[in-house]
Amino acid sequence: MAVSSKHILQQGPVIAGLAKTAVAAIKQQFSESKGTAHAPGPVFRKTIDPRPRDLVRDYVRHVGGSTSEYRDHLPPHLFPQWGFALSTRTLEGVPYPLMRVMNGGCRMEVNAPLPTNEPLEVSAQLTDVDDNGRRAVLEQKIVTGTASNPEALVGYFYAFVPLGGGKAAKTQKSEKPKKKKEKPRVPDDVREVTRWWIPADAGLDFAKLTGDFNPVHWVPPHARAMGFKNVILHGFSTMARAFEGINRELYKGLEEIRVFEVKFTRPLVLPAEVGLYVDDDNGVYVGDAPGGPAYMVGGYELKA
Numbered sequence: 001m002a003v004s005s006k007h008i009l010q011q012g013p014v015i016a017g018l019a020k021t022a023v024a025a026i027k028q029q030f031s032e033s034k035g036t037a038h039a040p041g042p043v044f045r046k047t048i049d050p051r052p053r054d055l056v057r058d059y060v061r062h063v064g065g066s067t068s069e070y071r072d073h074l075p076p077h078l079f080p081q082w083g084f085a086l087s088t089r090t091l092e093g094v095p096y097p098l099m100r101v102m103n104g105g106c107r108m109e110v111n112a113p114l115p116t117n118e119p120l121e122v123s124a125q126l127t128d129v130d131d132n133g134r135r136a137v138l139e140q141k142i143v144t145g146t147a148s149n150p151e152a153l154v155g156y157f158y159a160f161v162p163l164g165g166g167k168a169a170k171t172q173k174s175e176k177p178k179k180k181k182e183k184p185r186v187p188d189d190v191r192e193v194t195r196w197w198i199p200a201d202a203g204l205d206f207a208k209l210t211g212d213f214n215p216v217h218w219v220p221p222h223a224r225a226m227g228f229k230n231v232i233l234h235g236f237s238t239m240a241r242a243f244e245g246i247n248r249e250l251y252k253g254l255e256e257i258r259v260f261e262v263k264f265t266r267p268l269v270l271p272a273e274v275g276l277y278v279d280d281d282n283g284v285y286v287g288d289a290p291g292g293p294a295y296m297v298g299g300y301e302l303k304a
Helices: 004-012 012-031 053-062 080-089 165-174 202-210 220-225 236-250
Strands: 044-048 101-110 120-131 135-145 153-160 191-198 257-264 272-278 283-287 294-302
Touching: 004 053, 004 202, 012 080, 044 053, 044 080, 044 220, 053 202, 080 120, 080 135, 080 202, 135 191, 153 257, 191 236, 202 236, 236 272, 236 294
Parallel strands: none
Antiparallel strands: 044 120, 101 153, 101 257, 120 135, 135 153, 191 272, 257 294, 272 283, 283 294
């Protein structure tokens, strides 16, 4: 069932944040000022109202969760819905091409449930910059809590920015060609948890629920102009489906997962049928089949 467009009315802050970032990226292309990247950067804070119940319900259904498990608290992987707008502020003034920023991965540390009926205290900060001349990885920390539990959920975004390496890297490359690094694959010795059929409009539905309306996820001509065969699924959507798949299929919804960390390794072109796999060390993979390419790799830790 398609997600109602009424949820777009709840996404004003995220859409405004994306628009502001896009404008900053355009201005950046015409500016000679390179700016600086200070890490850790300033902390941005905001208090937000309780999340609308119908939005949470439809989001849980969309990513394969059970609404009965989230009657009193929020799914932790929903945090980009309220954290993304604030996180865009942490990138203001960084000296990297914002038009090239890609979502490289995410980490969640679930310290306590987030109640559905209380305001949320949210903070965001640029906590680390790893620049090797060929690419930069920007770590953003998003903390969500309540007055009684200020660090109930600690999340991290890993923004990946390809830099090309500049003149020095090109010179070095011409002297000694570097072997292309092979992307991760699903190991052969994994077990399948579940399989999903993900329709072509899943990106649009996820955007309605989270506010991330990057057109590469729901406008086919734009996706093809970016070099993809069709629209690609949001990395956060893949992560949320994997979290719920493991939670329901392996632990019967008993909320055993304390830490969930993933890398988005390949674009997941829609529509698609993919499997969710785990290994004996709590490794997590999303891919076509064992031995095949992996779209997402990661792992999880259980509560003590």
